Amino acid sequence: MRITKxxxxxVAHLARLxxxxxxxxxxxxxxxxxxxxxxQLNQVNTQGVFPTCHAISLTNAFRDDVExxxxxxxxxxxxxxxxxxxxxxxxxxxx
Amino acid sequence: MKLHELTIVEAGKLLTEKQISSRELxxxxxxxxxxxxxxxxxxxxxxxxGALSQAAAADARIAxxxxxxxxxxxxxxxxxxxTEGVRTTxxxxxxxxxxxxxxxxxxxxxxxxxxxxxxxVNMDEFAMGSSTENSAFKLTRNPWDLARIPGxxxxxxxxxxxxxMCLGSxxxxxxxxxxxxxxxxxxxxxxxxxxxxxxxxxxAYASSLDQIGPLxxxxxxxxxxLNAIAGYDPSDSTSVPQAVPDYTAVCESGLSGITIGLPExxxxxxxxxxxxAEAVQAAVQKIEQLGAKTxxxxxxxxxxxxxxxxxxxxxxxxxxxxxxxxxxxxxxxSGHSELLEMYKSTRSKGFGPEVQRRIIIxxxxxxAGYYDAYYGKASQVRTLIQQDFKKAFEHCDVIVSPVAxxxxxxxxxxxxxxxxxxxxxxxxxxxxxxxxxxxxVPCGFSSExxxxxxxxxxxxxxxxxxxxxxxxFEQSADVRFKKPTL
Numbered sequence: 001m002r003i004t005k006x007x008x009x010x011v012a013h014l015a016r017l018x019x020x021x022x023x024x025x026x027x028x029x030x031x032x033x034x035x036x037x038x039x040q041l042n043q044v045n046t047q048g049v050f051p052t053c054h055a056i057s058l059t060n061a062f063r064d065d066v067e068x069x070x071x072x073x074x075x076x077x078x079x080x081x082x083x084x085x086x087x088x089x090x091x092x093x094x095x
Numbered sequence: 096m097k098l099h100e101l102t103i104v105e106a107g108k109l110l111t112e113k114q115i116s117s118r119e120l121x122x123x124x125x126x127x128x129x130x131x132x133x134x135x136x137x138x139x140x141x142x143x144x145g146a147l148s149q150a151a152a153a154d155a156r157i158a159x160x161x162x163x164x165x166x167x168x169x170x171x172x173x174x175x176x177x178t179e180g181v182r183t184t185x186x187x188x189x190x191x192x193x194x195x196x197x198x199x200x201x202x203x204x205x206x207x208x209x210x211x212x213x214x215x216v217n218m219d220e221f222a223m224g225s226s227t228e229n230s231a232f233k234l235t236r237n238p239w240d241l242a243r244i245p246g247x248x249x250x251x252x253x254x255x256x257x258x259x260m261c262l263g264s265x266x267x268x269x270x271x272x273x274x275x276x277x278x279x280x281x282x283x284x285x286x287x288x289x290x291x292x293x294x295x296x297x298x299a300y301a302s303s304l305d306q307i308g309p310l311x312x313x314x315x316x317x318x319x320x321l322n323a324i325a326g327y328d329p330s331d332s333t334s335v336p337q338a339v340p341d342y343t344a345v346c347e348s349g350l351s352g353i354t355i356g357l358p359e360x361x362x363x364x365x366x367x368x369x370x371x372a373e374a375v376q377a378a379v380q381k382i383e384q385l386g387a388k389t390x391x392x393x394x395x396x397x398x399x400x401x402x403x404x405x406x407x408x409x410x411x412x413x414x415x416x417x418x419x420x421x422x423x424x425x426x427x428x429s430g431h432s433e434l435l436e437m438y439k440s441t442r443s444k445g446f447g448p449e450v451q452r453r454i455i456i457x458x459x460x461x462x463a464g465y466y467d468a469y470y471g472k473a474s475q476v477r478t479l480i481q482q483d484f485k486k487a488f489e490h491c492d493v494i495v496s497p498v499a500x501x502x503x504x505x506x507x508x509x510x511x512x513x514x515x516x517x518x519x520x521x522x523x524x525x526x527x528x529x530x531x532x533x534x535x536v537p538c539g540f541s542s543e544x545x546x547x548x549x550x551x552x553x554x555x556x557x558x559x560x561x562x563x564x565x566x567x568f569e570q571s572a573d574v575r576f577k578k579p580t581l
Binding site for chain 1: 303
C-alpha cells in the first residue's frame, strides 16, 4: 500500500477529520491508487519550467483604502450554530 | 404552444410583444415541474412564491417598457451560488441550513436584469464529482434515460434545462462541471475564460479553476446569459477588467476564415465510444461544409492533465474547505466539550466520502516533504498544458473535440471507483488548468438515444469564436429539435 493507515490517520488529523476505523482501509486503498496514478507526473521533464498557480496573470489588484458598508453583526451571526451577546460560541479552547 | 418548451429568445419576444406574461410563463414552468420533477429530481429547493413575485415585478417592468432580454425569464441556479435569503447547500450536509446574507455578484446581475429564479438545483457535494451522485440530498436522473446519471457536477442545472423545468441555468465548471452534464443532457453549456465572470458569492472548491457559466437550450440563449453575468467585479480580485462584447452579435456571422484545430490526442483517449467518435466526426464535416478550415493540432501533455488536475484541485479544496468548522455557519455536531473534537466530529459528519477523500489527498500533497513532489510538480505540468494550448491557438481559432469519452453512464456504474470517475473528465479539465473558455453543443445521439456533445475550446477571452462556431453548427443540425420523452 502506497499510503499506510497511520499516514491516512495523521493527514486526517491535520485536516481535522475523524475517519472511522472501518473506513480507514478503504480510504488508504483508494488514495494509494490515486497517488500511484498521480506518479506519472514524474515522467514529465519540468526542469526550468515556471509553475502556474493562476491561469490568467494579473498583477496585484489594489483598491483604495476607503470605508465601505459591510454586513451588520446580526446578519453575520445569523447562520452560527451557537451565538450569544453578539459572539460566536465555541466549546472550551484551552484545557 | 407549450410555454415551458420555449427558448429564452422565443419567450423574450412573446413577453415584450405582450403575447404572454411572465406570470403565465413561470406558472407553466411550475406546472411542468409538478409533472416531471419527481422522476428527474433536479431541484434541492423550489422558490415558487419568490418566483411569482419576481414574475409580477417583471411584468410591471415590461409594461413600463424597461425590459432586458432576461426580464421575466425563469432560470434555475446551481446550489453553490449564494442567494440572499434562499438556502444554499452546495449539495452538502454541512451547509444544509445555510441561508446566505448576500447575493453572489451573478445573482445581483440577474436580479437587475429582471430574471426569475425558479429554484436551486442539485449538484455533487462542493462540485466534486461527474455524476451528481455525490449530493447529500438526492439523486438527479438524466431526462433522456432515468436509469442514467445527468453528469456533474452541474447535473441539476443540465437536467432542469433538458426537462424544460426552466428556460436556462447557471452552473459552475472546475474541471468540466458545466460542459459534461450539458453534453450528457443534450443542452448547451459554456465555461467562460477564468476571470470573465465574477466568482464573488460562488462557494469555492478550487479557486484557480472555478468559473460560473450558463447552460441553455440554445447557443443564443447562452450568449444572452453570458452577456448578463460577465464583467469585472471589484469584489473578485481575479475577475479581469476587460470590456464585455455583445455575445449575441457574433453568432450570426458565418464561418469563413475560421480555422478549426483537431487535437489528435483527444481522439485517441482510452474508452472513446464509437458513437461519440462518429457523431463528432460528422459534426466536424458539417462545420467544414459551413466554410471553416480544419487542421490537425497537438496537445502533447494531455495524458498528464488528470493527474495534474487532481493534485491542484484537491490541494486548493483542502485549503478552501478548512472554513467549515461548525463555528460561523453550517452544521455543527454539538455535544462536544473540546474545540478540536467538535471540529473533527463536525467535519467528518458534515462532509461526504468524496469530499473527505479530496481533502485528504490535498492535505497530503501540501504537507511538509511532499509539496514539491506533488503540488510543485503539478503546477509545472500545468504550465506545459497551458503552453500546449498557446501553441495550438497560433494555428487555429477553435479546438473541436468530444466533451466526454462516452455518453451518460448508468447510476452506480462508477461510484465505487473514484479514479475511473476522474478519468472520464480527461477531455474537459485541461481547459480549466489553462483558464480557457469551453462550450458543449449537442451534436448527436448514441444508438440508445443518449445525447452526445461537441466540445469547442477557444483562446483566453475568445468566447466569441465559440459562439460563432457553436451557433452556426447548431443551426445546421437538427439535434436541437429533439426532446426527451418524460
